[in-house]
Amino acid sequence: MTKTDAVIIGAGPTGLFAVHQLGVNGLSVEVIDNLDKAGGQCIELYPDKPIYDIPAIPECSGKELTKNLLEQIKPFKPKFHFNERVQELKENKGIWTVKTNKGNSFTTPNVIIAGGVGSFEPRKLPLKELEKFEGKNVFYSVSNKEEFKNKKIAIFGGGDSALDWALELSKNSKVILIHRRNEFRGAPRTLSELEKLKKRRKNFYKNSFSN
Numbered sequence: 416m417t418k419t420d421a422v423i424i425g426a427g428p429t430g431l432f433a434v435h436q437l438g439v440n441g442l443s444v445e446v447i448d449n450l451d452k453a454g455g456q457c458i459e460l461y462p463d464k465p466i467y468d469i470p471a472i473p474e475c476s477g478k479e480l481t482k483n484l485l486e487q488i489k490p491f492k493p494k495f496h497f498n499e500r501v502q503e504l505k506e507n508k509g510i511w512t513v514k515t516n517k518g519n520s521f522t523t524p525n526v527i528i529a530g531g532v533g534s535f536e537p538r539k540l541p542l543k544e545l546e547k548f549e550g551k552n553v554f555y556s557v558s559n560k561e562e563f564k565n566k567k568i569a570i571f572g573g574g575d576s577a578l579d580w581a582l583e584l585s586k587n588s589k590v591i592l593i594h595r596r597n598e599f600r601g602a603p604r605t606l607s608e609l610e611k612l613k614k615r616r617k618n619f620y621k622n623s624f625s626n
C-alpha cells in the first residue's frame with residue numbers, strides 16, 4: 416500500500432499538467448496509466464500530427480507536446496505506474512483507496528481523474544478480410560508520418576483528425592479525402608485551408624455518395 420498526497424489516473428496532457436499544478440502546491444503525486452508511456456491520445460494516436468492550438472506554441476507534434484510536458488514536471492519527481500489500469504476507487508472518511516489490476520493499492524486524500532476518453536480502440540471498417548491489410552495498407556492512426564511520404568493515400572472521414580492529416584500528408588503525397596457528408600467538422604481555419612487545397616488540386620475531395 417502506497418501513501419501519497421495525490422493519485423492521478425491518466426498520464427495524458429491533462430494528467431501531466433495536473434502533476435505540475437499539484438507540484439507547485441507542494442504535493443507528492445503518483446500517476447497511473449494503462450498505456451506503456453505518458454502522453455495519452457497525443458502519443459498513442461497522433462504522435463506525429465501537427466497541433467496548432469497550444470498557447471505560445473505555434474506548432475508542435477503530439478510527441479513534442481508530451482516531451483515538453485514531461486520536461487516541465489521533472490522538478491516535481493512524479494512517480495509513474497504504466498501498464499496499470501485503475502479498477503477500484505473507495506472512500507472512507509475523506510481518504511481514498513485506489514486499486515489497480517496489478518493488485519497495487521494507493522491511499523490518498525486527493526484523486527484526480529484524468530482518464531480522457533479511456534482506453535483507445537479504433538472503430539474499424541466492417542469489411543470482410545480487411546484485417547489482412549491492417550498495418551500494411553490500412554491504418555487507423557498515423558504513428559510515423561514518414562511512412563506516408565510519396566504515396567497515394569485515401570483518407571476516410573470529415574472530422575478534425577481526417578482534415579488535419581489530409582492537409583499535412585498532401586504536402587508530400589497525393590491525397591484523396593473521402594467523406595460521407597457534404598460538410599466537414601473542423602476548425603474554421605482548417606476548413607479554409609481545405610477549401611484552398613480543393614481548388615488547387617483536382618480530385619482531392621470525394622463525397623462517398625457521389626460517383
Ligand SMILES: Cc1cc2nc3c(=O)[nH]c(=O)nc-3n(C[C@H](O)[C@H](O)[C@H](O)COP(=O)(O)OP(=O)(O)OC[C@H]3O[C@@H](n4cnc5c(N)ncnc54)[C@H](O)[C@@H]3O)c2cc1C
Binds near residue numbers: 425427428449460534
Ligand atoms: C487523432 C486526434 C487528433 C487530435 N488533435 C488535436 C489537436 O490538434 N489539438 C487539440 O487541442 N486536441 C486534439 N485532439 C484531442 C486531444 O488529444 C485530447 O483532448 C487530449 O488528449 C485529452 O487529454 P486528456 O489527458 O484529458 O486525456 P487522454 O489523452 O485521453 O489521456 C487519458 C489517459 O488516461 C488513461 N486511462 C484512462 N482510464 C484509465 C484507467 N482506468 N486506469 C489507468 N489509466 C487510464 C489512458 O490510457 C490515457 O493515457 C486530438 C485527438 C485525436 C484522437
